[in-house]
Amino acid sequence: MSDIKKFMYLNRRAPYGTIYAWESLEVVLIGAAFDQEVSLIFADDGVFQLVKGSDTSESDMKNFMPTYRTLGDYGVRHMYVDRASLAARGLSEDDLIEVAWEDYETEEEVDNIVEIVDTDQAAKLMAESEVVFSF
Amino acid sequence: MSDIKKFMYLNRRAPYGTIYAWESLEVVLIGAAFDQEVSLIFADDGVFQLVKGSDTSESDMKNFMPTYRTLGDYGVRHMYVDRASLAARGLSEDDLIEVAWEDYETEEEVDNIVEIVDTDQAAKLMAESEVVFSF
Amino acid sequence: MSDLFTVNKSPFEKNSLEAAIKFSLAGSSILMIEDGVYGAMKGTAAEDMVKGAMSDRKVYALKSDLMARAIKDDRVIEGIEVIDYAGFVDLVEANDKVQAWV
């Protein structure tokens, strides 16, 4: 069991302007095969990654927003969002996508694993992780 | 004479962390062959490019600081530095290199073409240029 | 004599928009592209700065970049003109030159 680690993916960049948000997601998707305890945290401009309603039809870029909604199926257990980062950007919980999660063995279900946290709590969550991937 | 344009090179990045400062200098050096009216302006972290005393002996990077001192020989007539950017970084004129300039035809000499300007003046100088290269 | 300033960075991450405003003369135009369009959003910590600039500068934002970032028309600060790439080209033509503030 010592091979199960607490992974935290730290996302601080806006989507589309750079590829980091999308290539970070690709790690999360691939990482699902490794059965770790996986959380994502969105802070600073990273909170923009979860805003619903993205439309790339006129920019000819791949719209990867739908992928976030499926993360529950890829073993992601928590998606934390920094409250202060949201507020500075004029955003609220209503602007964000919801991500459902289900444990197929225990049939435990969670409607939405996206959770808004205070900065102190965010800091603690990162400190309690064993690996922080930065993008 | 309509082929003589007023060129302004706008430098807003610190040296070494990225290559922009150095590759910007390379354009200035090559551009000397084209006999334009050339000025450089340093604002925001770009002012760090002119701080004297750089020592790359322990970082194994090319030290391109000496090149700035030779710019007078490459047809650069003015090197402007934004005063507010200096102040925010705890720097003063004494921290900056000096760059001499000489007109070999008229024998006009200038001891130092590095000039500290206010933000308003910097804005005007850029507005009066015909091409602004951004790095 | 008027210039177009392009800004492609989020105002929450980098100081490009602030710098472009500071170094642009009254009468200039500022065009937000890429992550720069976050500066066009209502209700953010950058709104006052943008509105201040709009008193004597014209501010534009690129439509396809707003759309990709889910910034609908009703979230865009009033007075900011939303344009497409053809409009971007027209702006370049209408101004004396373009300065990229990256």
Next chain:
Amino acid sequence: MSDLFTVNKSPFEKNSLEAAIKFSLAGSSILMIEDGVYGAMKGTAAEDMVKGAMSDRKVYALKSDLMARAIKDDRVIEGIEVIDYAGFVDLVEANDKVQAWV
């Protein structure tokens, strides 16, 4: 439980240092590398922020990056420890993990 935060961006250009301070617990270590070492300079607009962080966090700066940027020892904020790459490795070992704040 203590973490090492690396910061490689100038505090005047990007908010990485500010964010690293905000999201680090008391007892954490912050290591400035690359353009991040500008945060170690005395007399700048970022000095108060850095000194504030130093009340309950340890701050380090990488020597070779200070040297390249002409930041001599007497310009470094007192209390910031200047280390080389071997010291960087030791810090990584001494802390539970490393978080890169780019």
Next chain:
Amino acid sequence: MKLSVQVNEGPYQHQASDSAYHFTKAALEKGHEVFRVFFYHDGVLNGTRLTTPPQDDRHVVNRWVELAEKYDLDMVLCVAAAQRRGLVDEGEAERNGKDATNIAPQFRISGLGQLVEAAIQSDRLVVFGD
């Protein structure tokens, strides 16, 4: 209007190359002349024929190639930037003893003077970067 465009970042990592492409295309469609597209810094990486992006994403390199074919666009990769980043044509391979090339069709490698000349000859220089 006679335009030149400078591209400072490579494909995919930053949006700069996308923006530059859409802008250049829009200018050409409006009938403006594009004197030159100059690829500098990591921008030279737009000129490799070795990319294979995912099928559901845009092909940044091929888009430039097709635009150049359609409008006879002059696309120049800076030689100094290309050497640092491993962008090679036949001539560069020979000069630097490289056993392969990776340049895409329609691109050519040349000196920084081509950027300065573009700035002189064009009514506007538009820069896209990070």
Next chain:
Amino acid sequence: MKLSVQVNEGPYQHQASDSAYHFTKAALEKGHEVFRVFFYHDGVLNGTRLTTPPQDDRHVVNRWVELAEKYDLDMVLCVAAAQRRGLVDEGEAERNGKDATNIAPQFRISGLGQLVEAAIQSDRLVVFGD
């Protein structure tokens, strides 16, 4: 201590690859084990053998190659990132119909799982990026 290092930027444009190199070298010289160096995003561009930097500058690619030779370092380029950016070995050339390769010796192309595995197997993961 068992370390892994992640490099997110290409050579020269950003200092990240320099920092990662000096850090990795220092760790090896202190006797630590480096489980893997994983190159992601533009970091894959560190693995091209086609660069020819100026004679008075460091050779970022060759430095990595020499370090790997000396310490038998496992240097992995992410395949998805490499495909987007035109970094190709023999296998990739065959799979994607490319007529050339540009990978440098000592590097290998593999999947993102190698990064996740490195994070699991190592005591520390150290990330260098922009």
